[in-house]
Amino acid sequence: MTKGRLIIVSGPSGSGKDTILQKVFERLPEIKFSISTITRDMRPGEVEGEKYNFVSREYFENMIKNDLLLEYNNYVGNYYGTPKAPVDKAIAEGKEIIVEVDVNGARNIKKCREDAISVFIMPPSYEELNRRLSSRGTDAPEVIAKRMKAALDEIAEAKNYDYIVVNDDLNEAVEDFITIIKSDRLNIKRQNYLIDEVLKKC
Amino acid sequence: MTKGRLIIVSGPSGSGKDTILQKVFERLPEIKFSISTITRDMRPGEVEGEKYNFVSREYFENMIKNDLLLEYNNYVGNYYGTPKAPVDKAIAEGKEIIVEVDVNGARNIKKCREDAISVFIMPPSYEELNRRLSSRGTDAPEVIAKRMKAALDEIAEAKNYDYIVVNDDLNEAVEDFITIIKSDRLNIKRQNYLIDEVLKKC
Numbered sequence: 001m002t003k004g005r006l007i008i009v010s011g012p013s014g015s016g017k018d019t020i021l022q023k024v025f026e027r028l029p030e031i032k033f034s035i036s037t038i039t040r041d042m043r044p045g046e047v048e049g050e051k052y053n054f055v056s057r058e059y060f061e062n063m064i065k066n067d068l069l070l071e072y073n074n075y076v077g078n079y080y081g082t083p084k085a086p087v088d089k090a091i092a093e094g095k096e097i098i099v100e101v102d103v104n105g106a107r108n109i110k111k112c113r114e115d116a117i118s119v120f121i122m123p124p125s126y127e128e129l130n131r132r133l134s135s136r137g138t139d140a141p142e143v144i145a146k147r148m149k150a151a152l153d154e155i156a157e158a159k160n161y162d163y164i165v166v167n168d169d170l171n172e173a174v175e176d177f178i179t180i181i182k183s184d185r186l187n188i189k190r191q192n193y194l195i196d197e198v199l200k201k202c
Numbered sequence: 203m204t205k206g207r208l209i210i211v212s213g214p215s216g217s218g219k220d221t222i223l224q225k226v227f228e229r230l231p232e233i234k235f236s237i238s239t240i241t242r243d244m245r246p247g248e249v250e251g252e253k254y255n256f257v258s259r260e261y262f263e264n265m266i267k268n269d270l271l272l273e274y275n276n277y278v279g280n281y282y283g284t285p286k287a288p289v290d291k292a293i294a295e296g297k298e299i300i301v302e303v304d305v306n307g308a309r310n311i312k313k314c315r316e317d318a319i320s321v322f323i324m325p326p327s328y329e330e331l332n333r334r335l336s337s338r339g340t341d342a343p344e345v346i347a348k349r350m351k352a353a354l355d356e357i358a359e360a361k362n363y364d365y366i367v368v369n370d371d372l373n374e375a376v377e378d379f380i381t382i383i384k385s386d387r388l389n390i391k392r393q394n395y396l397i398d399e400v401l402k403k404c
Contacts, residue, residue: 120390126400155400163385164393176388183365183385186378188322191366198328198357 003190004091006113007031007098007181008106008161011121012151014132016167020121021098023174028181032090032097037063040078053083071101071108082109096181103157110160117184119177120161123151124168205392206293208315209233209300209383210308210363213323214353216334218369222323223300225376230383234292234299239265242280255285273303273310284311298383305359312362319386321379322363325353326370 011017025031037053039060048054055063060079063069072081082099090097099109099116106118123129133147158164163180167173184190213219227233239255241262250256257265262281265271274283284301292299301311301318308320325331335349360366365382369375386392 122396122400124400126402129400152401155397158397159390159394161390163388164390164396165388166393166396176384179381179385180388182378183381186365186367186382188361188363188366191368192361194324194366194368195357195360198324198326198331199354200328 004093004095004097005184005190006087006091006109006116007096007184008109008116008118009098009100009121010103010106010118010154010157010161011167012123012129012154013147014129014151015121015123016132016170016173017100017121019170020165020167020173020177021100023170024098024177024181027174027178030095031181032086032095034082034087034097034099036080036100037069037072037083038078038080040080070099070112071105073104080105087113096184103154103160107157107160115189117163117180118161119163119165119180120158121173122155122158122164122166124166126152128168205394206295206297206299207386207392208289208293208311208318209298209386210311210318210320211300211302211323212305212308212320212356212359212363213369214325214331214356215349216331216353217323217325218334218372218375219302219323221372222367222369222375222379223302225372226300226379226383229376229380232297233383234288234297236284236289236299236301238282238302239271239274239285240280240282242282272301272314273307275306282307289315298386305356305362309359309362317391319365319382320363321365321367321382322360323375324357324360324366324368326368328354330370 009017009021025033035049035051035053037055037060039055039057042054046052063081064072068084069081070084070087072079082101087097101109109116110118123132129151130148133151134144165173165176211219211223227235237251237253237255239257239262241257241259244256248254266274270286271283272286272289274281284303289299303311311318312320325334331353332350335353336346367375367378
Protein backbone atom coordinates (compact mmCIF):
# COMPACT_ATOMS: atom_id res chain seq x y z
CA MET A 1 0.00 0.00 0.00
CA THR A 2 1.36 3.35 -1.04
CA LYS A 3 1.98 5.72 1.82
CA GLY A 4 0.10 8.98 1.63
CA ARG A 5 1.52 12.49 1.72
CA LEU A 6 0.75 15.76 3.43
CA ILE A 7 1.23 18.64 0.99
CA ILE A 8 1.52 22.13 2.46
CA VAL A 9 0.58 24.97 0.10
CA SER A 10 1.17 28.67 0.71
CA GLY A 11 1.17 31.78 -1.42
CA PRO A 12 0.45 35.44 -0.85
CA SER A 13 -2.66 37.29 -1.86
CA GLY A 14 -2.23 37.86 -5.61
CA SER A 15 -0.48 34.53 -6.23
CA GLY A 16 -3.63 32.90 -7.60
CA LYS A 17 -3.23 30.01 -5.17
CA ASP A 18 -6.96 29.31 -4.79
CA THR A 19 -7.59 29.11 -8.54
CA ILE A 20 -4.63 26.76 -9.01
CA LEU A 21 -5.79 24.46 -6.21
CA GLN A 22 -9.34 24.41 -7.57
CA LYS A 23 -8.03 23.20 -10.95
CA VAL A 24 -5.71 20.67 -9.33
CA PHE A 25 -8.66 19.15 -7.43
CA GLU A 26 -10.66 18.97 -10.67
CA ARG A 27 -7.80 17.15 -12.40
CA LEU A 28 -6.87 14.88 -9.47
CA PRO A 29 -10.12 14.38 -7.52
CA GLU A 30 -8.52 11.64 -5.40
CA ILE A 31 -6.57 14.29 -3.47
CA LYS A 32 -8.08 15.38 -0.16
CA PHE A 33 -8.32 18.95 1.09
CA SER A 34 -7.79 19.82 4.74
CA ILE A 35 -10.72 21.91 6.01
CA SER A 36 -9.58 24.56 8.48
CA THR A 37 -11.34 25.04 11.80
CA ILE A 38 -11.99 28.73 12.50
CA THR A 39 -13.87 30.89 15.01
CA ARG A 40 -14.64 33.96 12.92
CA ASP A 41 -18.16 34.62 11.61
CA MET A 42 -19.25 33.10 8.33
CA ARG A 43 -19.09 35.53 5.41
CA PRO A 44 -21.62 35.81 2.59
CA GLY A 45 -21.09 33.00 0.10
CA GLU A 46 -19.20 30.77 2.52
CA VAL A 47 -20.54 27.28 3.19
CA GLU A 48 -19.95 25.33 6.41
CA GLY A 49 -17.61 22.39 5.75
CA GLU A 50 -16.49 23.54 2.32
CA LYS A 51 -13.28 25.41 3.05
CA TYR A 52 -13.86 25.99 6.77
CA ASN A 53 -15.53 24.46 9.79
CA PHE A 54 -17.01 27.32 11.82
CA VAL A 55 -16.85 26.64 15.56
CA SER A 56 -17.16 28.56 18.83
CA ARG A 57 -14.18 29.94 20.67
CA GLU A 58 -14.85 27.49 23.51
CA TYR A 59 -14.89 24.54 21.11
CA PHE A 60 -11.61 25.71 19.55
CA GLU A 61 -9.89 26.16 22.90
CA ASN A 62 -10.91 22.64 23.81
CA MET A 63 -9.26 21.41 20.59
CA ILE A 64 -6.06 23.21 21.61
CA LYS A 65 -6.21 21.72 25.12
CA ASN A 66 -6.70 18.19 23.75
CA ASP A 67 -3.88 18.55 21.18
CA LEU A 68 -6.23 18.00 18.26
CA LEU A 69 -4.61 20.62 16.02
CA LEU A 70 -1.59 20.33 13.74
CA GLU A 71 -1.11 24.12 13.93
CA TYR A 72 -3.22 27.13 14.84
CA ASN A 73 -2.94 30.84 15.27
CA ASN A 74 -4.93 33.78 16.50
CA TYR A 75 -5.44 36.61 14.03
CA VAL A 76 -7.31 39.79 14.98
CA GLY A 77 -9.07 37.98 17.82
CA ASN A 78 -10.10 34.88 15.84
CA TYR A 79 -8.61 31.39 15.88
CA TYR A 80 -7.60 29.54 12.68
CA GLY A 81 -6.34 25.96 12.86
CA THR A 82 -5.67 22.69 11.01
CA PRO A 83 -7.28 19.66 12.68
CA LYS A 84 -5.00 16.62 12.99
CA ALA A 85 -7.52 13.81 12.51
CA PRO A 86 -8.42 14.23 8.79
CA VAL A 87 -4.74 14.66 7.88
CA ASP A 88 -3.66 11.52 9.71
CA LYS A 89 -6.63 9.55 8.31
CA ALA A 90 -5.84 10.53 4.69
CA ILE A 91 -2.17 9.62 5.08
CA ALA A 92 -2.98 6.28 6.75
CA GLU A 93 -5.20 5.52 3.73
CA GLY A 94 -2.28 6.23 1.38
CA LYS A 95 -3.83 9.44 0.04
CA GLU A 96 -2.49 12.92 -0.51
CA ILE A 97 -4.01 15.74 1.52
CA ILE A 98 -3.42 19.42 0.80
CA VAL A 99 -3.25 21.89 3.69
CA GLU A 100 -3.47 25.54 2.67
CA VAL A 101 -1.78 27.71 5.29
CA ASP A 102 0.28 30.89 5.59
CA VAL A 103 4.05 30.87 6.10
CA ASN A 104 3.70 30.64 9.90
CA GLY A 105 1.33 27.69 9.67
CA ALA A 106 3.65 25.98 7.20
CA ARG A 107 6.62 26.39 9.53
CA ASN A 108 4.68 24.96 12.47
CA ILE A 109 3.43 21.96 10.50
CA LYS A 110 6.92 21.13 9.20
CA LYS A 111 8.15 21.01 12.82
CA CYS A 112 5.90 18.06 13.69
CA ARG A 113 5.38 16.54 10.22
CA GLU A 114 8.87 16.46 8.70
CA ASP A 115 7.68 14.18 5.91
CA ALA A 116 5.31 16.81 4.52
CA ILE A 117 6.25 18.42 1.22
CA SER A 118 5.64 22.13 0.79
CA VAL A 119 4.84 24.20 -2.27
CA PHE A 120 4.96 27.98 -2.48
CA ILE A 121 2.85 29.66 -5.17
CA MET A 122 4.52 32.81 -6.41
CA PRO A 123 3.57 35.72 -8.67
CA PRO A 124 5.92 36.07 -11.67
CA SER A 125 7.25 39.52 -10.75
CA TYR A 126 7.00 42.48 -8.43
CA GLU A 127 5.19 44.52 -11.10
CA GLU A 128 2.62 41.80 -11.81
CA LEU A 129 1.99 41.31 -8.08
CA ASN A 130 1.40 45.04 -7.74
CA ARG A 131 -0.92 45.02 -10.72
CA ARG A 132 -2.96 42.11 -9.28
CA LEU A 133 -3.21 43.68 -5.84
CA SER A 134 -4.24 47.06 -7.27
CA SER A 135 -6.80 45.70 -9.71
CA ARG A 136 -9.81 46.11 -7.45
CA GLY A 137 -9.47 49.75 -8.46
CA THR A 138 -11.31 51.32 -5.56
CA ASP A 139 -8.67 50.80 -2.86
CA ALA A 140 -6.62 53.66 -1.47
CA PRO A 141 -2.85 53.65 -2.26
CA GLU A 142 -2.07 53.03 1.45
CA VAL A 143 -4.28 49.91 1.45
CA ILE A 144 -2.54 48.57 -1.66
CA ALA A 145 0.90 49.36 -0.21
CA LYS A 146 0.03 47.47 2.99
CA ARG A 147 -1.22 44.49 0.98
CA MET A 148 1.94 44.59 -1.14
CA LYS A 149 4.19 44.60 1.92
CA ALA A 150 2.34 41.62 3.44
CA ALA A 151 2.73 39.68 0.17
CA LEU A 152 6.46 40.47 -0.10
CA ASP A 153 7.01 39.43 3.53
CA GLU A 154 5.45 36.06 2.68
CA ILE A 155 7.53 35.70 -0.50
CA ALA A 156 10.72 36.26 1.53
CA GLU A 157 9.85 33.00 3.36
CA ALA A 158 9.50 30.98 0.14
CA LYS A 159 13.10 29.77 0.59
CA ASN A 160 11.87 27.43 3.35
CA TYR A 161 9.58 25.52 0.99
CA ASP A 162 10.47 22.43 -1.05
CA TYR A 163 9.07 23.70 -4.35
CA ILE A 164 8.17 26.97 -6.02
CA VAL A 165 5.39 27.20 -8.60
CA VAL A 166 5.36 30.50 -10.47
CA ASN A 167 1.87 31.52 -11.50
CA ASP A 168 2.46 33.45 -14.71
CA ASP A 169 0.32 31.33 -17.03
CA LEU A 170 -2.44 29.60 -15.01
CA ASN A 171 -2.45 26.36 -17.04
CA GLU A 172 1.31 26.01 -16.78
CA ALA A 173 1.15 26.59 -13.03
CA VAL A 174 -1.49 23.85 -12.70
CA GLU A 175 0.69 21.51 -14.80
CA ASP A 176 3.69 22.29 -12.61
CA PHE A 177 1.73 21.58 -9.44
CA ILE A 178 0.50 18.25 -10.82
CA THR A 179 4.06 17.35 -11.92
CA ILE A 180 5.24 17.82 -8.32
CA ILE A 181 2.48 15.52 -7.03
CA LYS A 182 3.09 12.84 -9.67
CA SER A 183 6.83 12.92 -9.12
CA ASP A 184 6.30 12.57 -5.38
CA ARG A 185 4.34 9.38 -6.02
CA LEU A 186 7.60 7.94 -7.42
CA ASN A 187 9.56 8.96 -4.32
CA ILE A 188 11.32 6.09 -2.56
CA LYS A 189 9.45 6.86 0.69
CA ARG A 190 6.19 6.03 -1.05
CA GLN A 191 7.45 3.16 -3.21
CA ASN A 192 9.65 1.26 -0.79
CA TYR A 193 7.17 -1.61 -0.71
CA LEU A 194 7.89 -2.34 -4.41
CA ILE A 195 11.40 -3.50 -3.60
CA ASP A 196 10.14 -6.17 -1.22
CA GLU A 197 7.48 -7.19 -3.74
CA VAL A 198 10.10 -7.96 -6.39
CA LEU A 199 12.51 -9.54 -3.90
CA LYS A 200 10.12 -11.68 -1.85
CA LYS A 201 10.30 -14.53 -4.32
CA CYS A 202 14.04 -15.14 -3.83
CA MET B 203 20.32 31.34 -13.73
CA THR B 204 18.88 27.98 -12.81
CA LYS B 205 21.30 25.71 -11.02
CA GLY B 206 21.92 22.42 -12.77
CA ARG B 207 21.49 18.95 -11.39
CA LEU B 208 23.41 15.70 -11.36
CA ILE B 209 21.03 12.78 -11.87
CA ILE B 210 22.31 9.32 -10.98
CA VAL B 211 20.57 6.45 -12.75
CA SER B 212 20.94 2.76 -11.94
CA GLY B 213 19.02 -0.37 -12.75
CA PRO B 214 19.87 -4.04 -13.13
CA SER B 215 20.24 -5.92 -16.38
CA GLY B 216 16.65 -6.56 -17.47
CA SER B 217 15.32 -3.23 -16.17
CA GLY B 218 15.32 -1.65 -19.62
CA LYS B 219 17.34 1.30 -18.30
CA ASP B 220 19.19 1.97 -21.55
CA THR B 221 16.00 2.10 -23.66
CA ILE B 222 14.34 4.47 -21.16
CA LEU B 223 17.35 6.80 -21.13
CA GLN B 224 17.53 6.80 -24.92
CA LYS B 225 13.91 7.96 -25.12
CA VAL B 226 14.41 10.53 -22.35
CA PHE B 227 17.32 12.07 -24.31
CA GLU B 228 15.16 12.16 -27.45
CA ARG B 229 12.41 13.99 -25.55
CA LEU B 230 14.68 16.31 -23.55
CA PRO B 231 17.75 16.83 -25.76
CA GLU B 232 19.00 19.61 -23.45
CA ILE B 233 20.03 17.00 -20.88
CA LYS B 234 23.68 15.97 -20.91
CA PHE B 235 24.99 12.43 -20.56
CA SER B 236 28.12 11.63 -18.59
CA ILE B 237 30.50 9.58 -20.74
CA SER B 238 32.36 6.99 -18.66
CA THR B 239 36.10 6.57 -18.92
CA ILE B 240 37.09 2.89 -19.19
CA THR B 241 40.17 0.79 -19.86
CA ARG B 242 38.65 -2.34 -21.39
CA ASP B 243 38.89 -3.02 -25.12
CA MET B 244 36.32 -1.57 -27.48
CA ARG B 245 33.63 -4.07 -28.47
CA PRO B 246 32.06 -4.40 -31.93
CA GLY B 247 29.53 -1.64 -32.49
CA GLU B 248 30.93 0.63 -29.78
CA VAL B 249 32.02 4.13 -30.78
CA GLU B 250 34.70 6.16 -28.97
CA GLY B 251 33.08 9.07 -27.12
CA GLU B 252 29.49 7.85 -27.47
CA LYS B 253 28.90 6.01 -24.21
CA TYR B 254 32.56 5.51 -23.25
CA ASN B 255 35.96 7.10 -23.57
CA PHE B 256 38.46 4.28 -24.08
CA VAL B 257 41.80 5.04 -22.41
CA SER B 258 44.94 3.19 -21.36
CA ARG B 259 45.45 1.84 -17.86
CA GLU B 260 48.27 4.36 -17.38
CA TYR B 261 46.03 7.24 -18.40
CA PHE B 262 43.30 6.07 -16.02
CA GLU B 263 45.69 5.67 -13.09
CA ASN B 264 46.86 9.21 -13.70
CA MET B 265 43.24 10.40 -13.50
CA ILE B 266 42.90 8.62 -10.14
CA LYS B 267 46.14 10.18 -8.89
CA ASN B 268 45.03 13.68 -9.94
CA ASP B 269 41.56 13.27 -8.39
CA LEU B 270 39.82 13.75 -11.73
CA LEU B 271 37.16 11.08 -11.12
CA LEU B 272 33.86 11.33 -9.28
CA GLU B 273 33.90 7.56 -8.73
CA TYR B 274 35.62 4.57 -10.25
CA ASN B 275 35.99 0.86 -9.78
CA ASN B 276 37.97 -2.05 -11.06
CA TYR B 277 35.97 -4.94 -12.52
CA VAL B 278 37.67 -8.10 -13.78
CA GLY B 279 40.93 -6.24 -14.27
CA ASN B 280 39.49 -3.18 -16.05
CA TYR B 281 38.83 0.30 -14.71
CA TYR B 282 35.49 2.11 -15.10
CA GLY B 283 35.06 5.68 -13.91
CA THR B 284 33.05 8.90 -14.08
CA PRO B 285 35.19 11.96 -14.91
CA LYS B 286 34.48 15.02 -12.74
CA ALA B 287 35.02 17.80 -15.29
CA PRO B 288 31.99 17.29 -17.61
CA VAL B 289 29.68 16.88 -14.60
CA ASP B 290 30.87 20.06 -12.91
CA LYS B 291 30.74 21.95 -16.21
CA ALA B 292 27.13 20.93 -16.94
CA ILE B 293 26.00 21.86 -13.43
CA ALA B 294 27.80 25.21 -13.55
CA GLU B 295 25.91 25.91 -16.80
CA GLY B 296 22.60 25.17 -15.08
CA LYS B 297 22.06 21.92 -17.00
CA GLU B 298 21.08 18.44 -15.95
CA ILE B 299 23.59 15.65 -16.49
CA ILE B 300 22.76 11.97 -16.19
CA VAL B 301 25.35 9.56 -14.84
CA GLU B 302 24.56 5.89 -15.41
CA VAL B 303 26.32 3.77 -12.78
CA ASP B 304 25.79 0.63 -10.75
CA VAL B 305 24.74 0.67 -7.09
CA ASN B 306 28.35 0.98 -5.88
CA GLY B 307 29.05 3.90 -8.17
CA ALA B 308 25.83 5.58 -7.05
CA ARG B 309 26.78 5.23 -3.39
CA ASN B 310 30.23 6.69 -4.01
CA ILE B 311 28.90 9.65 -5.99
CA LYS B 312 26.29 10.48 -3.32
CA LYS B 313 29.11 10.66 -0.74
CA CYS B 314 30.77 13.62 -2.48
CA ARG B 315 27.77 15.07 -4.39
CA GLU B 316 24.98 15.14 -1.80
CA ASP B 317 22.85 17.36 -4.03
CA ALA B 318 22.58 14.70 -6.74
CA ILE B 319 19.22 13.03 -7.17
CA SER B 320 19.10 9.31 -7.86
CA VAL B 321 16.66 7.20 -9.81
CA PHE B 322 16.47 3.42 -9.75
CA ILE B 323 14.88 1.66 -12.75
CA MET B 324 13.12 -1.49 -11.67
CA PRO B 325 11.49 -4.45 -13.43
CA PRO B 326 7.80 -4.85 -12.48
CA SER B 327 8.17 -8.29 -10.86
CA TYR B 328 10.44 -11.20 -10.10
CA GLU B 329 8.75 -13.29 -12.82
CA GLU B 330 9.10 -10.59 -15.49
CA LEU B 331 12.75 -10.03 -14.58
CA ASN B 332 13.36 -13.76 -14.92
CA ARG B 333 11.58 -13.80 -18.27
CA ARG B 334 13.66 -10.88 -19.58
CA LEU B 335 16.96 -12.38 -18.40
CA SER B 336 16.11 -15.79 -19.88
CA SER B 337 14.91 -14.50 -23.21
CA ARG B 338 18.19 -14.87 -25.05
CA GLY B 339 17.23 -18.55 -25.16
CA THR B 340 20.65 -20.04 -25.62
CA ASP B 341 22.04 -19.46 -22.14
CA ALA B 342 22.53 -22.30 -19.65
CA PRO B 343 20.28 -22.26 -16.52
CA GLU B 344 23.34 -21.57 -14.32
CA VAL B 345 24.18 -18.47 -16.37
CA ILE B 346 20.61 -17.19 -16.05
CA ALA B 347 20.55 -17.93 -12.32
CA LYS B 348 23.79 -15.98 -11.85
CA ARG B 349 22.40 -13.03 -13.84
CA MET B 350 19.20 -13.17 -11.80
CA LYS B 351 21.10 -13.14 -8.52
CA ALA B 352 23.16 -10.13 -9.61
CA ALA B 353 19.97 -8.25 -10.58
CA LEU B 354 18.25 -9.04 -7.27
CA ASP B 355 21.32 -7.92 -5.33
CA GLU B 356 21.12 -4.57 -7.14
CA ILE B 357 17.36 -4.25 -6.50
CA ALA B 358 17.95 -4.76 -2.77
CA GLU B 359 19.91 -1.47 -2.86
CA ALA B 360 17.07 0.50 -4.49
CA LYS B 361 16.01 1.72 -1.03
CA ASN B 362 19.01 4.10 -1.06
CA TYR B 363 17.75 5.96 -4.15
CA ASP B 364 15.48 9.01 -4.19
CA TYR B 365 13.03 7.68 -6.79
CA ILE B 366 11.92 4.38 -8.24
CA VAL B 367 10.68 4.08 -11.81
CA VAL B 368 9.04 0.75 -12.57
CA ASN B 369 9.51 -0.32 -16.17
CA ASP B 370 6.36 -2.31 -16.90
CA ASP B 371 5.09 -0.23 -19.80
CA LEU B 372 8.00 1.53 -21.55
CA ASN B 373 6.10 4.72 -22.41
CA GLU B 374 4.82 5.10 -18.85
CA ALA B 375 8.33 4.58 -17.49
CA VAL B 376 9.66 7.31 -19.80
CA GLU B 377 6.81 9.64 -18.68
CA ASP B 378 7.63 8.91 -15.04
CA PHE B 379 11.31 9.66 -15.57
CA ILE B 380 10.50 12.95 -17.29
CA THR B 381 8.06 13.86 -14.49
CA ILE B 382 10.88 13.46 -11.96
CA ILE B 383 13.15 15.76 -13.99
CA LYS B 384 10.44 18.40 -14.53
CA SER B 385 9.44 18.37 -10.88
CA ASP B 386 13.08 18.76 -9.87
CA ARG B 387 13.26 21.92 -11.97
CA LEU B 388 10.66 23.37 -9.57
CA ASN B 389 12.72 22.41 -6.52
CA ILE B 390 13.62 25.32 -4.25
CA LYS B 391 17.35 24.56 -4.64
CA ARG B 392 17.06 25.34 -8.34
CA GLN B 393 14.55 28.20 -8.08
CA ASN B 394 15.89 30.15 -5.13
CA TYR B 395 16.94 32.99 -7.41
CA LEU B 396 13.28 33.67 -8.27
CA ILE B 397 12.60 34.90 -4.74
CA ASP B 398 15.28 37.57 -5.02
CA GLU B 399 14.04 38.50 -8.47
CA VAL B 400 10.57 39.29 -7.14
CA LEU B 401 11.87 40.95 -3.97
CA LYS B 402 14.71 43.06 -5.38
CA LYS B 403 12.32 45.83 -6.30
CA CYS B 404 11.23 46.52 -2.72
